Amino acid sequence: xxxxxxxxxxxxDVKFPNKPYGFFEQRKVYPKLxxxxxQTVTGRIKKxxxxxxxxxxxxxxxxxxxxxxxxxxxxxxxxxxxxxHLSYNDQLxxxxxxxxxxxxxxxxxxxxxxxxxxxxxxxxxxxxxxxxFGNAEKDGPLTLGLHKRGSFYDIITIRDCKLMDEDxxxxxxxxxxxxxxxxxxxxxxxxxxxxxxxxVIRKGEFTGExxxxxxxxxxxxxxxxxxxxxxxxxxxxKKIIGLLWTINDNISDAVNSESExxxxxxxxxxxxxxxxxxxxxxxSFFQTNxxxxxxxxxxxxxxxPDTEDKIIFDLFSGTGTIGxxxxxxxxxxxxxxxxxxxxxxxxxxxxxxNIKNCKFIAGDVFKKAEELREADIRPDxxxxxxPRAGVGQKALEKILEFDMNEIIYVSCNPKTFIQDVEILKKxxxxxxxxxxxxxxxxxxxxxxxSLLEKNV
Numbered sequence: 001x002x003x004x005x006x007x008x009x010x011x012x013d014v015k016f017p018n019k020p021y022g023f024f025e026q027r028k029v030y031p032k033l034x035x036x037x038x039q040t041v042t043g044r045i046k047k048x049x050x051x052x053x054x055x056x057x058x059x060x061x062x063x064x065x066x067x068x069x070x071x072x073x074x075x076x077x078x079x080x081x082x083x084x085h086l087s088y089n090d091q092l093x094x095x096x097x098x099x100x101x102x103x104x105x106x107x108x109x110x111x112x113x114x115x116x117x118x119x120x121x122x123x124x125x126x127x128x129x130x131x132x133f134g135n136a137e138k139d140g141p142l143t144l145g146l147h148k149r150g151s152f153y154d155i156i157t158i159r160d161c162k163l164m165d166e167d168x169x170x171x172x173x174x175x176x177x178x179x180x181x182x183x184x185x186x187x188x189x190x191x192x193x194x195x196x197x198x199x200v201i202r203k204g205e206f207t208g209e210x211x212x213x214x215x216x217x218x219x220x221x222x223x224x225x226x227x228x229x230x231x232x233x234x235x236x237x238k239k240i241i242g243l244l245w246t247i248n249d250n251i252s253d254a255v256n257s258e259s260e261x262x263x264x265x266x267x268x269x270x271x272x273x274x275x276x277x278x279x280x281x282x283x284s285f286f287q288t289n290x291x292x293x294x295x296x297x298x299x300x301x302x303x304x305p306d307t308e309d310k311i312i313f314d315l316f317s318g319t320g321t322i323g324x325x326x327x328x329x330x331x332x333x334x335x336x337x338x339x340x341x342x343x344x345x346x347x348x349x350x351x352x353x354n355i356k357n358c359k360f361i362a363g364d365v366f367k368k369a370e371e372l373r374e375a376d377i378r379p380d381x382x383x384x385x386x387p388r389a390g391v392g393q394k395a396l397e398k399i400l401e402f403d404m405n406e407i408i409y410v411s412c413n414p415k416t417f418i419q420d421v422e423i424l425k426k427x428x429x430x431x432x433x434x435x436x437x438x439x440x441x442x443x444x445x446x447x448x449x450s451l452l453e454k455n456v
Contacts, residue, residue: 008042016098018444031058038064072162079149116436124165133186133196144176204271205290209241211269292439303451310380320346335360390416407452
């Protein structure tokens, strides 16, 4: 076999996250396609090494026995979902196996792995969607939706996304139909020209509030009143609490605000989780599945050691959801977060919930933790909820100087979590128990909640 030739394999498994593979002459073969175990696929060899082969231009020539028809009409083209062609039970089994393989590969004892907690909703669970204006092909008509699978530039219009609820789909469909008639340009990432950029829809699943944010450049003086009136006339199950128009001339893809105008209502919306009220700004991070967040934080509470009269550090605290939820019996909770706006909201929400024993601090997590130590404030329990990159060796070494006995680790990336666990084990910590929470059905993502205790 050589580069450019075709090769046919059976997919035997999928590594986390979403890396399917099969075998050819003792070498692993990785097809660049959304594959599931049991499918037979054929493709052209793109790369060859001693131990592995990569295939491109992959086609499925035989379905897996357990393969089902995806619920979404966009599944074959859209990059938003991965596993809709598997039943939900098969998805859970696949994700559980992936986590077991990750742990086993690092020789981490998995005896106390408690499996995976299923989501309450398999569809319509997202409380935030960030949609992009563009086109599906060069010089094609205006589109609004998600990236085409495998493409950085092509955007396909999403008319009936199964991860969104009916309100989100109505708002999306009205918006794309409206602006197609208006003949307005979308923002070209390469040329840095154009007007329409993003539509961001957020909701409070348990409050019934909707916040809609249209993001454009400043390259037009278009009057948004007709679009606003059309949105407000839609028959929706939830209440529009705010309608915003944000100007973003930044060349990056990130949704930023250089200026904004409130077209209707308010700038913030509210969500309730486990009896707590959270005020959320348009750009604040908040778990994108509210019912899933309740499952996740319930596991944190379940794993949490006795907090009576103890000091808790909530590191990478975001908008302070975990810190406030675990604060009930603690002496004090100190949350540290780099993003100032998130910290402002965290302290505002603590006041809103009448929580007196929480303080959230803005700044570098480890510099601020060191300042607390210099003030002779030391934690009994540390909670980590880091970004996808994990905590990391240097940072962990600094935190371990506090000599705490218990750690709760909430991870959105099991790979970096395992790297951090290896470091903690060398420092005398034992992984007591772990559980997965399926926050995002039909995708490869999974959250892990774990309790680690120091051997004494």
